[in-house]
Amino acid sequence: MHPATPPTAGMPAVPVHRTPVPRRRLFRGLIAAAVALPLAFGTAACGDDESSSDPNAPVTIEFFWWGGESRAKATEEALKLYTSKHPNVTITPTWQAFDGYYDKLATISAGGNAPDIFQIDDNNLTDYASRRVTLDLTDLVKDGKIDLSKHHAELTKYGQVDGKQVAIASGENTPAIVYDKTKLAELGVSEPQEGWSYQQYFDWAAQVTQKGGGKYWGTMDISSDYKALWLWLRTQGKEFYNGKQLGFTEADLVTWFKLWQEARTKGATPPADIVHEAVTGSVSTQLVVTGKAAVSFMWSNQLSELQKATKNELAMLPYPGDVKGQWPRASLYWAGSRTTEHPEVVADIINFLVNDPEAAKILGTDRGLPANLDVRETLEADISDNSMKATFAFENGLASKFGAAPPVPPKGHNGLRNKLRDIAESVTYGKATPEAAAKQFFAEASAALA
Structure with a gap:
């Protein structure tokens, strides 16, 4: 196996800008009634900040997913780890149960105000990509902002729509x-x-x-x-x-x-x-x-x-x-919003979540086995649960037997x-x-x- 992919904290800083206040307020207002209490952390950016070319200028990223309390806790901890390495970034996470999640996401997205990063599955990916909600990650992957070199090639392919990389697998299952x-x-x-x-x-x-x-x-x-x-x-x-x-x-x-x-x-x-x-x-x-x-x-x-x-x-x-x-199925994906003010920060956060060994230990296997094969090997070494060991062995054993991934299901x-x-x-x-x-x-x- 190749050596584990290093944390993204050492990546060079890029110019970023403050997400406009109206966009954040619209997102929060739409989801507040139906969503569990938001989990917020990090240093809050001042609402009156002007756009700046300062790479350390404050940035706020809206982050939306569905799941239970254990997933929420793990996701919050992983994102808190990211902000500890990037103190200028504040991530505002919001989550809810699966029921109603896509109704809420559709409402938010219809106004061009999708959260900067959101969780999605293969049943809905083409729909959101065809409506131009998702951020095209193709160049960000090509430029190494999101490193997929340790991910199964067919798993990566299964996040593409019309030849564009529109989502990154948060984990793999079969x-x-x-x-x-x-x-x-x-x-x-x-x-x-x-x-x-x-x-x-x-x-x-x-x-x-x-x-x-x-x-x-x-x-x-x-x-x-x-x-x-x-x-x-x-x-x-x-x-x-x-x-x-x-x-x-x-x-x-x-x-x-x-x-x-x-x-x-x-x-x-x-x-x-x-x-x-x-x-x-x-x-x-x-x-x-x-x-x-x-x-x-x-x-x-x-x-x-x-x-x-x-x-x-x-x-x-x-x-x-x-x-x-x-074929290696994406259990879930991370996708970015096409209207985000901070595409490179979005890419860096996604890269961190799918490639950082520390983040992987926090997130565990709730969203499937780690997509990064080196990180998966590191996580597997610490697994004591026999049934989870069997899951790792099963998935790893299929890696060389998988067929080619088909296109993601259509709308x-x-x-x-x-x-x-x-x-x-x-x-x-x-x-x-x-x-x-x-x-x-x-x-x-x-x-x-x-």
Whole structure:
């Protein structure tokens, strides 16, 4: 491995200017009612300061994200570390729960007053980039203001829209099947294997169900999960999207629905009502946690959280099929505002958050494993939690097997993945045939992607 990327504190100072007071007041006013109490720190800049070419002139950066209190605390501490090294910079962080976050961000952005730095995911990145909300980071990366040399190239690519680097991965994760080692041993069933086809996987899951005596099933039914369909399509040489259109056919979707229909016929999956309990993706409702099935389909960085919710030992594997169907996914991104007064300061803060070893220790793995591979190795050395060690080993082991990253989903993806969930469930419940469900999905996709 290469030596760890050094902290950014030693970077040469650049001329910066004070963010205008009206812009900050507008941002604070819009978010105050719906957002948890802002966490502010650092030396406050005087509101009447004139713009200055002094590299030490005070700068204020608005910083917005969603998450729980633990994420808020860690993020605040990391940003406080940055301001301790850059005393002229004041960062005003504001956060809230996920519900309503994008509504608030859309309201703020509509007036051209997006926060200087904000958190975003791949479901919304193209939408914000196409509306010219995000700052184009391409030249800042090219000039070394944001160093991505230690990041997986496909992870970096997955932050690009129309050839522009519009966001930087705050962390990396990958879809994974999480299975119950303890229960499988009790039932006398061997563990699943990497590289199995779906047919092999369903045969194995049906065996688990048989051993479970009608009260325990082999696998969660993920026919309604867009990421599972996407990875399956990639093993068929196709993508979920081709530009702003679907990248697969109605016949492909019929095949996918029938694949899972066959799994139900074999008894590999639970009844529809039990499947429905887990489709939201909440850790507490996953079938490996509730003790109703041997396998749940989750994200790799969720193994530790799942393990805390059960006494049984859990383990992890890639999804069935060719592993090259998977790619390093950005768990979340940092993006900058196109209207920021301080693009180089924004770049320097993002660079610090994704590359500084001290910041990585503070932030941990809440937003996925560190994107910087050298920093990841440093953080891994201090990990004592066995399930988290397994997550690092799993993600690192896939690094050389990943396929090429596809383009980030187009505008409209958020709504479309919800439509897939609802339509697929109609097949699960036996209310629609695979053919009718696929036809409905394609009819609604045209409107969702328009």
